[in-house]
Amino acid sequence: MLLFDLDNTLFPFRQYWEEANRTTFTSSPLTNGLSYDAFLPLLKMFDEELWPLHVKEAITLNELRVERFIRTMHALGRSVNKEQSQHYFEAFMENLLSSITMDEELRDFLDKLQQSYTLAILTNGKEKEQWRKIIQLNLTSVIPFEHIFISEDIGYDKPDPRAFQHVLKTLNVEARSATYIGDSWTHDIQGSIGVGMNAIWITPRQASSINENLHLSRTIYDIEPCLFHLNRTTTIT
Known part of the structure; x- marks a missing residue:
C-alpha cells in the first residue's frame, strides 16, 4: 500500500x-x-x-x-x-x-500507480476543508472514498502512532507492506517509520536512500525509483 x-x-x-x-x-x-x-x-x-x-x-x-x-x-x-x-x-x-483545480498530470500518475499498488491518503486537518481539496483535485477518481483518512474524523493527528495504525487496521495491511509518502519529517516520516512502515520523504534535499526503509524524493513524480528499491527489500501491496 x-x-x-x-x-x-x-x-x-x-x-x-x-x-x-x-x-x-x-x-x-x-x-x-x-x-x-x-x-x-x-x-x-x-x-x-x-x-x-x-x-x-x-x-x-x-x-x-x-x-x-x-x-x-x-x-x-x-x-x-x-x-x-x-x-x-x-x-x-x-x-x-x-x-484548487484538478491536476491531470497528478491524476494520470496516480492512475498508473494504482495499477500496481493499493492507494490511500492520511492527512491532518479539518474534515470539511480537506475533503473539499480532495474533491476539487478529483482524487476520488483514483483513490476510493474508504481509503481516505482525515485526522479530525479518525481522532488522531500525525505523528501519533494511532493515526497510522488506524489506517493499517482498517485496510488490513501490515506495516512492513506499506509505504508512507509525505513532506514533513516529524509528522510523516518519523511517524510512519515509528510504526514499522517504509517511508519516502518528499524534500528538496538531494534525493537518495538513507536506509533500506527510507528514501528521499524531490517530488511526488520522482518516487518510482524509490519504490523499485523498496520492492527489492520488502513487499509493498
Missing part, C-alpha cells in the same frame, strides 16, 4: 496558501493601506510562535488562526477583534479552496 500525505505532497499547498493570502490581504478593508511585504513575515512568525501551543493542545486550530491575525495586525499598529479575525480567515480559506 502507498499511503500519501495531502498538503505539499499531492499538491503544492504552500503555493495556494501564498496566493490566497495575497488575494485576501489585497481585497480586505481590514488591511487596506498596509504593506503586504511587512504583513506576511509577521503572520508566519506568529503562526510559528503559536503552533507549539496547538501541538500541546493548549489552543485549538481555530484559536491559532484567529490569534495569529490579531497579533499580526497589532504589530502593524491596528486593532481587530476575534470576530473580524475569524471573518478574515474565512475569506482567506474560501479564496484558497476555490482556487
Whole structure:
C-alpha cells in the first residue's frame, strides 16, 4: 500500500496558501493601506510562535488562526477583534479552496500507480476543508472514498502512532507492506517509520536512500525509483 500525505505532497499547498493570502490581504478593508511585504513575515512568525501551543493542545486550530491575525495586525499598529479575525480567515480559506483545480498530470500518475499498488491518503486537518481539496483535485477518481483518512474524523493527528495504525487496521495491511509518502519529517516520516512502515520523504534535499526503509524524493513524480528499491527489500501491496 502507498499511503500519501495531502498538503505539499499531492499538491503544492504552500503555493495556494501564498496566493490566497495575497488575494485576501489585497481585497480586505481590514488591511487596506498596509504593506503586504511587512504583513506576511509577521503572520508566519506568529503562526510559528503559536503552533507549539496547538501541538500541546493548549489552543485549538481555530484559536491559532484567529490569534495569529490579531497579533499580526497589532504589530502593524491596528486593532481587530476575534470576530473580524475569524471573518478574515474565512475569506482567506474560501479564496484558497476555490482556487484548487484538478491536476491531470497528478491524476494520470496516480492512475498508473494504482495499477500496481493499493492507494490511500492520511492527512491532518479539518474534515470539511480537506475533503473539499480532495474533491476539487478529483482524487476520488483514483483513490476510493474508504481509503481516505482525515485526522479530525479518525481522532488522531500525525505523528501519533494511532493515526497510522488506524489506517493499517482498517485496510488490513501490515506495516512492513506499506509505504508512507509525505513532506514533513516529524509528522510523516518519523511517524510512519515509528510504526514499522517504509517511508519516502518528499524534500528538496538531494534525493537518495538513507536506509533500506527510507528514501528521499524531490517530488511526488520522482518516487518510482524509490519504490523499485523498496520492492527489492520488502513487499509493498
